[in-house]
Amino acid sequence: MVVGDLAQEVDVIVIGAGPGGYVAAIRAAQLGKKVTIVDKDTVGGVCLNRGCIPSKAFISAGERLVGIQSAGEMGIEVSGEVQVNMEKLVAWKNGVVKKLTNGVQQLLKGNQIEVVSGEAYFSGSNSVRVSSDDASQTYKFQDCIIATGSSSAELKSLPFDGERILSSTDALNLTEVPTKLVVVGGGYIGLELGTAFAKLGAEVTILEGTKSLLPGTDSMLTKMVARKLKKLGVKVVTEAMVNSGEVDGDTVSVEADVKGETQTFTADYCLVATGRKPNTSEIGLDVAEVQLDERGFIQIDKQCKTNIDHIYAIGDCAGGDLLAHKASYEGKVAAEVIAGQNSEIDYQAMPYVIFSDPEIAYTGLSEAEAKEQGFTPVTSRFAFQANGRALSMNQTDGFAQVIADEESKQVLGVQIVGPEASTLIAEAVFAVEMGAHVDDLALTIHAHPTLSEALMEAAEGISGHAIHMVNKKKK
Template identity: 75%
Template sequence: MVVGDLAQEVDVLVIGAGPGGYVAAIRAAQLGRKVTIVEKDSLGGVCLNRGCIPSKAIISAAERFREIREADEMGIEIAGDVKVNMPNLMKWKNSVVKKLTGGVKSLLKGNKVEIISGEAFFNGPDSVRVVSDNSSQTYKFNDVIIATGSRPVELKSLPFDGKRILSSTEALALEEAPNRLVIVGGGYIGLELGTAYAKLGADVTILEGTKTLLPGTAPALTKMVSRKLKKLGVKVVTEAMVLGGENKGNEVEVRAAINGEEKTFAADYCLVVIGRKPNTDELGLEYADIEVDERGFIKIDDRCRANVEHIYAIGDCAGGALLAHKASYEAKVAAEAIAGLSSVIDYRAMPFVIFSDPEIAYTGLSEAEAKEQGYTPVVSRFAFQANGRALSLNRTDGFVQVVADSQTKQVLGIQIVGPEASTLIGEAVLAVEMGANAEDIAMTIHAHPALPETIMEAAEGVLGRAIHMVNR
């Protein structure tokens, strides 16, 4: 502590104001704690400012553009050329972000959470120093929740330059639609942005180091997406080991080894999305004796507590699935644990969503996972091609699959690839969370014609009494 620096005492300190941090602050305040939140950048964190929200805005605009261009399939004739004004698209995207971040600020103030701008560094097990542009202050806390998130992993052979070699942050702020785009990494971020820019007119090439797109996602789900990418003209190169690249001024060149042969890919921009790493390396965690794993993620227990009793960690910096809604969920658990409640984390019904085309969403156990855990699963799949609403939307690719225990018919997991999968997964998560069986879903009256009927039909298939498909 610097001589003359009188530490200010606070009750609960939250470091980071993303979807984990601001939710933790609000929940702790609701439970009667006096809360102070520290954010070095913008309220809302990466998700609201440079991730989930801006990417979905661009994805939605790209899909709208594609629908207009293909409207003749539904008898709608468009006179003249349909064009994309990228500066205006980005202006609209930024307005969406501004509304949400403004909402976060209002919520924090409405819950009497003190907001401090600056970067926090631990200087002891119960204190941090917050540094801003022109000042610094030490804060002594009773409890702290670390919610510092993550950042893109950089390839040493292809470092970000923010001009031609981009991270997802720069890719979400382009003022021009690229004619050619090379994406290094075929995970969900690369796939989502690659699909969006392909719909906006870019010639997209995805270089993925493993054998398949979306590593870790069931092949049955990714098959539909791969088919659509081909239709969009996106070139996917798997088992491509990137060797390096160079900004040539007006373009970028990327070198990759494919089947033992070196190939060069030229493009206007190269987007590198090979993963994310936790923002824990510059927090001074060692001064508070906080343990991290070999990758830098803070180790936590089932109450989000680190190895130091009054220190908690949530969201990306605590590892596991790097999902905004997981961070928000853990935020509530941590805040409630601090307040003395018996809350613990349970990821059994965690939703996973990929905003590809068609969308992918799943929760609970897959068929293979169910078998690994000792179940004898029964699987029922219902195609969107047999759903009236999907046909009327002209979006019939994909299916809903229900995995249930063959004896009790308890729903173990649901996988969806198709239109509005990100919305449909809500019913699936509720079913898995509440321990519903297939009959609970099948006997629930679903509106017609509507996409959720597909979940009901798949559940009926588990029971062997499906109406709109042949029972097996």
């Protein structure tokens, strides 16, 4: 049966129910708007269902396994070989995802948001047609928020087959630990999943086209990660440009030019993690006359508006850093603007987190960026080797570094590599966001023994007053 001859009218329609879309829908509903949210899949988007959450579940499992295997250093002896049951691991991961998606569904219901399953296509600048297997309905809106996200970018020379040549989504549904795994791409997705599978027992080789892992990340942070990868037995090949891949039964061979020499890498699985592309090509943006840039991302201003005044775009489909928390933040801004508030996006203190081993997290300006912006930066670094909590956890790799302006002592940026960096960065984000003086961090009493003391000590080091390290002599 086909319905929908009569358009339904809504205040706001949100296309995409990921971490940007569902947050935007809830905020708009909180501000008094009648909201409909549409997704062709399920609530939570890629992040919750096939990305952030399931990958971190795998990472946590890998860390737990390594912890058990190394427990002997603490006097905890484990007899016999520790086994990994991938089917149970995947089932547990799916259970985590289900709990979260159910939670989001209840939040949408509690905020009286209509949830529609189907594919959305613009039929004009004020209307969207949503089609499912057995129905079709047109919605006429006052405002629209596009939150369609992104998907794995496929290499023409190494197309996904879902069996041996895998996207990140495919990899997270494997029911066996690969004996050998080739990872094409040394960015954060390839690195995180490659590390997780290495800890679960796979022999991992990472092929990265540039000169170093995690392109765009400060080398002082990545060196620590590269060192740990070596300990885990992960082989990292840089300046490796993939030419082709071939599947033969249960084997996949990847051919790459490595610094001018052709090499072949053989494994039972190949994970391709070479970036993501915006989901903007099949929703009728041309009909709505919404402008895209040359890479297919939707162009927006500081209020998340497109060139069409009442159509907004947020998250991955709008470009910039492809981060779930950035999408959620932009979703709130777009909803608030629609409700008449004077909100706009400000990325001054955006947190960046890589769940590598050890973890990497940073916010604000790097030392080089501070110089470019006219500051005279001073830095102070405190090593986790001198932190009591890190020692008691047997996780002492890494450091916390604070960058401040020499004259004003304003905190400009913070970089952390080490245990729980993903959690520790929150305090640093707050400091950069509020334009804190280093003494705001240094004079805040931090509980002992905790990892957060490293940030306090680094801040004290700016003024030459750190207690648990030798301070730099002032020039």
